Amino acid sequence: MTYHLGIDLGTTYTAAATHEAGRIEVVPLGDRGPSIPSVLYMRPDGNIVAGDAANRHSVSEPERIAREFKRRLGDPTPIQLAGVATPPEVLTGHLLRWVYDTVVRAKGVAPLKVALTHPANWGPYKRDLLVRAAEAAGLADVTLATEPQAAAISYANQERVEPGEVIAVYDLGGGTFDAAILRKEGDGGFTILGTPEGIERLGGIDFDAAVFAHVSQSLEGVFDELDPEDEATVSAVARLRQECTAAKEALSLDSEAVIPVLLPTTQTEVRTTRAELEDMIRGPLMETVSAMERALRSASLEPAQVAHILLVGGSSRIPMVAQLVSSQLGRPVAVDAHPKHAIALGAAIVAARAGGVQVGDAHAATGPAPVTAPVPVIAASPAAPPAHGVAPSSPPAGMAPAAAASAPAHGTIPATPTSPPVGAPAYASDPAVAAVPAGAAPPAAAAAASTGPVDPAPGASVFGASSAAARPGGHIEVPAPGATPTATARPTPNLPPPPASPPAGYTPPAPAAPPAPASPAAGYSPPPAGPPSGGALSGQGPVAGSPGFDPTFDAVPNEVPPPSLGYRQASAPPPPGTSTDLPPGYLTHDQKDRVQRKQNRRGHLRIVVVLLVLVVAILATIALTNKKNAPKSLISLQEGQCFTGDANDLKVVACQQPHVGELFKIVPAADAKGAYPGEQKLIESGRLSCAQAFEAYSGATVEAASQNEIKVSPNVPTQAMWDDGNTSTYCTATSTTDGKLFPGTVRKAG
Numbered sequence: 001m002t003y004h005l006g007i008d009l010g011t012t013y014t015a016a017a018t019h020e021a022g023r024i025e026v027v028p029l030g031d032r033g034p035s036i037p038s039v040l041y042m043r044p045d046g047n048i049v050a051g052d053a054a055n056r057h058s059v060s061e062p063e064r065i066a067r068e069f070k071r072r073l074g075d076p077t078p079i080q081l082a083g084v085a086t087p088p089e090v091l092t093g094h095l096l097r098w099v100y101d102t103v104v105r106a107k108g109v110a111p112l113k114v115a116l117t118h119p120a121n122w123g124p125y126k127r128d129l130l131v132r133a134a135e136a137a138g139l140a141d142v143t144l145a146t147e148p149q150a151a152a153i154s155y156a157n158q159e160r161v162e163p164g165e166v167i168a169v170y171d172l173g174g175g176t177f178d179a180a181i182l183r184k185e186g187d188g189g190f191t192i193l194g195t196p197e198g199i200e201r202l203g204g205i206d207f208d209a210a211v212f213a214h215v216s217q218s219l220e221g222v223f224d225e226l227d228p229e230d231e232a233t234v235s236a237v238a239r240l241r242q243e244c245t246a247a248k249e250a251l252s253l254d255s256e257a258v259i260p261v262l263l264p265t266t267q268t269e270v271r272t273t274r275a276e277l278e279d280m281i282r283g284p285l286m287e288t289v290s291a292m293e294r295a296l297r298s299a300s301l302e303p304a305q306v307a308h309i310l311l312v313g314g315s316s317r318i319p320m321v322a323q324l325v326s327s328q329l330g331r332p333v334a335v336d337a338h339p340k341h342a343i344a345l346g347a348a349i350v351a352a353r354a355g356g357v358q359v360g361d362a363h364a365a366t367g368p369a370p371v372t373a374p375v376p377v378i379a380a381s382p383a384a385p386p387a388h389g390v391a392p393s394s395p396p397a398g399m400a401p402a403a404a405a406s407a408p409a410h411g412t413i414p415a416t417p418t419s420p421p422v423g424a425p426a427y428a429s430d431p432a433v434a435a436v437p438a439g440a441a442p443p444a445a446a447a448a449a450s451t452g453p454v455d456p457a458p459g460a461s462v463f464g465a466s467s468a469a470a471r472p473g474g475h476i477e478v479p480a481p482g483a484t485p486t487a488t489a490r491p492t493p494n495l496p497p498p499p500a501s502p503p504a505g506y507t508p509p510a511p512a513a514p515p516a517p518a519s520p521a522a523g524y525s526p527p528p529a530g531p532p533s534g535g536a537l538s539g540q541g542p543v544a545g546s547p548g549f550d551p552t553f554d555a556v557p558n559e560v561p562p563p564s565l566g567y568r569q570a571s572a573p574p575p576p577g578t579s580t581d582l583p584p585g586y587l588t589h590d591q592k593d594r595v596q597r598k599q600n601r602r603g604h605l606r607i608v609v610v611l612l613v614l615v616v617a618i619l620a621t622i623a624l625t626n627k628k629n630a631p632k633s634l635i636s637l638q639e640g641q642c643f644t645g646d647a648n649d650l651k652v653v654a655c656q657q658p659h660v661g662e663l664f665k666i667v668p669a670a671d672a673k674g675a676y677p678g679e680q681k682l683i684e685s686g687r688l689s690c691a692q693a694f695e696a697y698s699g700a701t702v703e704a705a706s707q708n709e710i711k712v713s714p715n716v717p718t719q720a721m722w723d724d725g726n727t728s729t730y731c732t733a734t735s736t737t738d739g740k741l742f743p744g745t746v747r748k749a750g
Contacts, residue, residue, distance in 0.1 A: 004355050005111035006347025007099055008150070009092065009118075011070045011175025012204055013314060014038045014051075015344035016099050018111070019352035019359065024157065026341045027103050035340050038174075040066045040094055042082040050098035059238045066091050068205060071175045074126045089133045097137035114139050115351035117343050120146040120180045120196035143354040147171055148180035150346030151312040152190045155334065157349060157359070161307075166193070168306045170292060170325055170333075171343075173313035175203040179292040181299040181306070188359075194299030197291040202284055204248075204315040210280040211244040215259055215270045222266045224602075228595060236263045251277050252317050278320045285321060289328045308334045312342045634715055634730040637663045642745065658741035661734035665693035667714075669727035676722040682729065686714030690731035698733075698746045709736040710746065 003020035005027075015035040016027045029051060030036040036051030042064050043049060049057075058065045066081045069088040078085035096116075104110055118130055127144060134142045148169035152161075161167065163186040171178040180196040216223050226233045240261060247257040251274045259270045296303060309331050311322060316339050326333050336342040349359050633648050642655040642662045653659050667689045671677075691702045694712045698705070702712045715730040733746050 001107065001109055002112050003107060003109075004113045004115070004348060004351035004357065005100075005103055006115045006145075006150070006344050006349070006351050007096065007117070008147070008341075008344035008347055009070060009095065009099075009116060010038055010173050010314075010340075011068055012038055013174055013340060014095060014099060015341050016103055017341065017344040017348035018103070018107070019348040019357065020107075024345055024348050024359075026338070026344060027106060029099060029102055036099075038067060038070065038095060040069075040081070040091055042066075042084075048094045048098065050095050059235045059242070062234060062238055068175060071201065073129055089129045090136065092130065093133040093136035096134055096139065100137060100139060111351070113143065113351040113355035114141075115143040115145050115150075115347045115354060117145050117147045117150050117347050119176055119178050119198060120148050120192065121178065121198050143350060145347055145350045146180070146192070146196075147312075147343050148178060148182060148196065149190050149192065150343045150350060151310060151336075152182045152184075152346070153349050154342045154346035155310050155336070156184065156188070156190075157345070159334070165307050166301065166305055168292060168296070168309045168331075170288070170309055170311050170316065170321075171313045172288060172311075172315040172321060173203050174315065175205055176200055177202045177288050177291065177313075179288070179295045181295050181301060193301070194295060194297075197295040197298070199284075199287060199291060202288070203313075204245075206284065207248055207277075207281050207315065207318075208241065208245045211248050211259075211272065211277065212241055214272060214276065214280060215240065215244060215261065218270045219261065219266060219268075222263065224598070225265055226263065230264065232264055247272060248277065252319060274319075281318070281320070285324050286328075289324055292325070292329065303329045303331050306331050308332055311335045312339045314340045634663060634732070635721075635726055637730075639663060639666055640745075640747065644741070655745040656743065658743050660741060661732045662746055663730060663732050664697040664746065665690060665731040667693065667729040667731060669729070672727040676719050679716060679718070682716035683714055686716050686729040686731070689729065690714045693731050694733065694746075698749050700746075700749065705733065705746070706736070709740070709742075710734070711736045 001020070003018045006017050006019075008015045008017075013035045014029070014037075016029055017024060018027055026034040028034050031052040037055045039050065039054045039058065041049045041054030041057045041061070054065065058067075063080075064082045066079055066086070069079055069091040072079060072088040073092060075088060078087050079091060080086075081091070100114070114134075116130060116134060118127060122130075130144065131142065134140075148171060151169050151171060152167060155161070155167070161184045163184050165184045167182055167184070169178070169180045169182060171180075176198060178196060178198040181193045182190040183193055185191055223237075226237070228234070240259075240263070243259050243261075247259045250257045251272070255274045257272055259272060261268045261270055292309075296306070306329075309325055309329060311325070311333055315321070316335065322333050322335060352359050632643075632650050632652065634650070637643065637650075637652065640655075640663070641652050642657075642659040643650040643652050644658075644660045645651055646660075650660075655662060667686060669682075670685070690712055694705065695701055705712055711734050713732055713734065715732060717726050717728070721727075735742055
């Protein structure tokens, strides 16, 4: 049984597919689906676990988890994994090895060829790091394919795409966005037109963060009260992030989702709707449409010249994506039934073609077709590799034929080793893999068994699938620029550490003489200046080393691509030592100190506020008590109220109860603003006013009241009261006998 393997290493999810006996299918990698989370977990014994098994530890042991390291590829700042500073490319090698082992266990034999995908706008530096990661995983000979090309090849394998037809690939994944314009060639390959565009830090994890921020805002400061040092808090926050991701995915199918919040200080639910999610991500999605428009302009094309816009990547399943892309660009969109797997399926086809298998497109005419690969092959070393493939009858227009002397022979396809080289990291699944019967000899043996050089037919181009023997430890032996490549192996116990940053002068091979690198970093060997072995790529542009060749991606034949990769970063990468990409729920020491100081200030403020409230309450209580206990006078009464006591120290009671007197009238002064008229004058005028008021109030005269032992009296203000503004006369009806109480009111008593 022979097969070819394609791996799509994504920021958040990783998928793999195989081409076997004419069938292309996705390999189940996870417990819950074909793809797995791009997550690594380091066990206490140092072994590495990946995928679903690793993700289950993300809540309980986040310090032993590494995720989203594809975003960090090329960043000189290492990632902390179980307290160990690990470069992103080493973590990438761990994940690649785990995927490779899983496929080998399922198939029982090693694949004949492996293809890896990467964003279209990765330059030589990042591609070289990906090759080094593959070598560290024991994959010494891999083919690299751009993600848009792999997606287009997968689409053409399912739907009919005519030669010369142009399609646009909109790839919105978990961590990055890429937009590329491709044209179908007559040999089945796809050529990238213009310059691919992309946004480096935009994908599903950013949408997850938007939902998490929405939840945090809905909880109104609950997160400020959490202790970042508490393990229960860290686990609860990590679990909440997972719930936010699940809610985002659910809103692609439903209009509403409920996010459970189970924090140490709060247990509640937050409801969110699809409309709210669309408001959160509308701005970033419009940026992706703008990137697609820039890609079209770089290819000198109008949207009307594009047949379809192919949506790939897990985040493209959001309904708003298809609506925005179609409405803004005015072209139909094609959504793969499984957008997460489209790139892996295309990578499997690339691997098969690199291995010399003819893979036709959907609805293609029967009969032999030239075997081409849409992407260049990255060899493990410049030692003479065998070539694979069938040469087309004539090269495409503008392509220079491969030199007869430099074309290697068509030989035996080496099998990828089933165990890592000496010095490679240990894996928990290695023993199981070691027991799997190998389907082919090691690369070194296969290379030795290949036949001698054979000249290709005149005018024919050869598909060069370089497959050099793996060095011990996965090291690439690269000669200095201008030197002659040799096949001498130099034993190296371990993979040399990656450079802290792209070495000064590290540039792709120029069309003319090879450039001389300026002071390359220690331990880093730039790629050889000469053209790669294997000859030209059929239908994929000029031969390496000829004018117009750009190894970043395949350009139109004889058309020099723009010098810029056209990549617009959302933000500049952090300088060495300042990266803040930490596991969810974790803070740096400075951030922890700031949070602690903020919590201390809040605690002190709470104490001050409580003390102030307590003081105010005590003062208010004292004031109310004094007011209640203060002696009352007639001035404090209202007409119709009854009282006990004398005029300057009385108590208001209900008139049905026994009482001393009743205030029945308050007579204002005739000239309140004038001078004090004197007490006697006020009494005389008040007596008359009170008599008239009593008759109106009770219906009886003052004489009748006196006969019933009721005394009608005017209570006039003193000089001091007049000066204070109390100028009214208070008319009362009291008992004529001192101390005698009488019930009832004199109102309408007759």
